[in-house]
Structure formats: C-alpha cells, structure tokens
Amino acid sequence: MACCLLILAQHPTDPLHRYDVLPLFALPEPPAAPTLALLSGIRIVDLSTSIAGPYATMLLADMGAEVVKIERPGKGDDCRGWGPPFLDGESLWFISVNRNKQSVTLDYSGEAGRAVLYDLVRKADVVVVNLVGRAQKKLGVDYVTLAGLRSGLVFVSLTGFGLAGAREDFPCYDLIAEGYSGVMDLTGEADSPPQKVGTPAADLIAGMDAAFATVAALFERARSGRGHLIDIAMVDSMTRFMAPRIVPYLGSGEVPRRTGAKDSVISVYQTFDTLDKPLTLGLGNDAIWKRFWQAVGHPEMGEDARYATNVDRRAARAEIVAEIQKLLAARPRDHWLALFAQAKVPAGPVNSIDDLTRDPHMLERGLFYAAEFNGGRVPQVGLGITIDGSSASFRTRPPRLGEHTKQVLRDWLGYDAQAVARLREQKLI
Secondary structure, eight states: OHHHHHHHHHOSSOGGGOOTTSGGGGSOOOOOSOOOOTTTTOEEEEOOOTTHHHHHHHHHHHTTOEEEEEEOTTTOSGGGGOOSOEETTEEHHHHHTOTTEEEEEOOOSSHHHHHHHHHHHHTOSEEEEOSOHHHHHHHTOSHHHHHTTSTTOEEEEEESSOSSSTTTTOOOOHHHHHHHHTTTTTSSOTTSOOOOOSSOHHHHHHHHHHHHHHHHHHHHHHHHOOOEEEEEEHHHHHHHHTHHHHHHHHHHOOOOOOOSSOOOSSSEEEEEOOSSSOEEEEEOSHHHHHHHHHHTTOHHHHHOGGGSSHHHHHHTHHHHHHHHHHHHTTSOHHHHHHHHHHHTOOEEEOOOHHHHTTOHHHHHTTSEEEEEETTEEEEEEOOOOOBTTBOOOOOSOOOOTTTTHHHHHHHHHOOOHHHHHHHHHTTOO
C-alpha cells in the first residue's frame, strides 16, 4: 500500500499518470541483483513482429544478448497497435515481450534501406525473421542472401508452417496453429465448442523453440565457426507440445476427446468444487492416494484393495471422483489447501490472473515487478529461470518506436550525424 500512496503523491493531478489504482503499483521493483549476462557480446538483429519472434528475442536479451529491433517507420511492430489496453500510449501486449531491446526504424523494402540493414547484418551474430520464405526472398532477407554477408551467421526463420512444403506460404497466427495442432479440439468441456488456450500458446512455444535452437546453434558455432539456418514452424512447435496426447493415440487407436480435463491417464487429476472456490487435485501415485485419504480422515479408502493401483482406480474413476467431490464440497478451499500442503498432497487453487499476480510466493521469486520509466511504471513478468542463484534480467524497458535509431547507427556502424540526417531526409528511418 505504501507503494501505491507514493505514486499517488507524485502524480496527484497529471491525467497521464492517474494509475494509482492499477495493479502494477502494488508490484515491487525489478530484482536488484546483477542481470544475467550469459549471452553478453552476442548481437541480434530482430526483424520479427507480433509475439513469437519478439518473445524469442526477449528471452535471448534476458540472457544478456544485445538485440536491435528493426521496425517500420511510423508504424513499427504490428503488436504496437494491439489494444486496448494501452499504458502511456503503448500496447501492453507489446510491453509484455519487448524489454531489453533497442528500437531502430528502417524501411528496407528498397535498395537504399536494404544497404543499411545489410551493414547491420554484417555486425550481427543472429538474425530473426518471421516472414514466409517467399517474402524473405523478395525483401532480400533470406538465409542465402544474409549468410553471404556474414560468415557464421545464425539465421532464424519463424513462420507458421516452415520454409518447405505445400503450406510454406500460408499466413498464420497463434489461433491458426492451435487449431492445426489439436490442442483446441481437446480444450473445453465435452459438450462445448473447441476452445483456444487462454494465452498465445503456439506463439510462446515457438518463441521458446527459436531461442533454444539459437543458443544451441551459437554453442556449435563456437566450436566450428559455421553458421546455421534454423527453421521454426509454429504448427510444428505446437504439435510437439501435444506429444503426450498424440503418442497414446498412435499406440492405442483411442482418439482423445474434450472432457474439461477430466480424462487424464492419472485416475484423479482434475478440478473439484469446494464450499466456496474450486481447486485442483492430482493423486499421481499410490503413496499420494493413501496420503490423501489419511488427510481427509478416511484411511480405509486408501487401503481398499479395489483401488490398489492407478489402473484399478481409473476403472472406478466415476465413483471415486463422485466420492471426493462430495467430501470436498463440505469445506472451503483454503481449509483443504492447508490440509493437503501439510500432508504433501499435490493440490492448488484455480487462480484468476488478479489472484496470481498477488501471490506472495510468486512475487518473492521475482515473477512480477514494475520498473520506473518516464515518470511512470511499466509492469513485467520475470524470466522465471534462475541461474547461479539469480533470475534478474531487466536492463531496459520496452523501447519507444525508433528510440535508438541514431544510437545504433552510430555505435554499430559508425554513421555520423550527417549520414543519419540523410537517411531521415529520404524517410528511410
């Protein structure tokens, strides 16, 4: 509360900063530890827009890489226009995946702008592109062209369907990839329409794949000096995410169906209603099964030979679930969660986003914070990866459009003020 009152005192009348009631003002500052620097010295030119590519480059920037984000003059990344909600005129979706980067505006659709881009590529270790192959070649930002400019270049193509095949030129968004992968068909209640996952899962998984593959390629390059072409397809990444559902089908012929997440291979692995709020419960092995029944005061159920194994319990799932539901409905959720935590029974709340961002444990681990900028604050979700005891990754806020154009052209390329002015006169930056 002290944090909220401080901000209100600083901005009592300014309409641009009447955010004293927003959740971000209850968040702590970024972790104070030195930021991660495992990729320090690696330079990345990011030509991607939207979520998947920018998420990949944010992960790499969080690890210490220097990322220059190339954006269209006047418009920028598509994601800058995704809203509302906006914060100080910036899309909060954009803010979620673009920290620790420098923004350069550059129109490289023509020869003069492309010459500047190629100068940047010659100084880069990695280039990330999310255009389909045909567009990459048309704009001169395909692997063959760029690898000819920079020996050892790691080139990352992140598209919907990959660089080869009948669908290589198909446009794609997260929604499309989720539909192809089968995850939508398995999400939702049995009698409801297919549902999209509640976050851009295909974008984020493909972005993680791109970041992981980039680090692997850089590791190998350090040994051989060779560059690499990385071809990430959102549909492929999302499909691999479905492997625990696909492989059982392929090996059994049983097609999984929507059940509201009540059809797990684990006999009891679902949500239950309590007297007030729902909880999740996973009784994943025989020992946990017995601990659960001891905790709720019915140890005889845990010792019943009819339910001795997971296979036995799956056969009797309907009656077991009904019994557990009847039991849990008698007390509030917090009663059960405290009891199960003491008994080491896996269980948890079904958090709303506002519940989640107030969770003391998550805050302590640095998952949510807000950083000062321009007299205001910007909320962030932390990296969530701890290395050598630290998960600190925040160096700079998400950039304003073109904020670092002059700086990057000077520092990377040695362009003087006159050269930058000429580019501005030509409306290339």
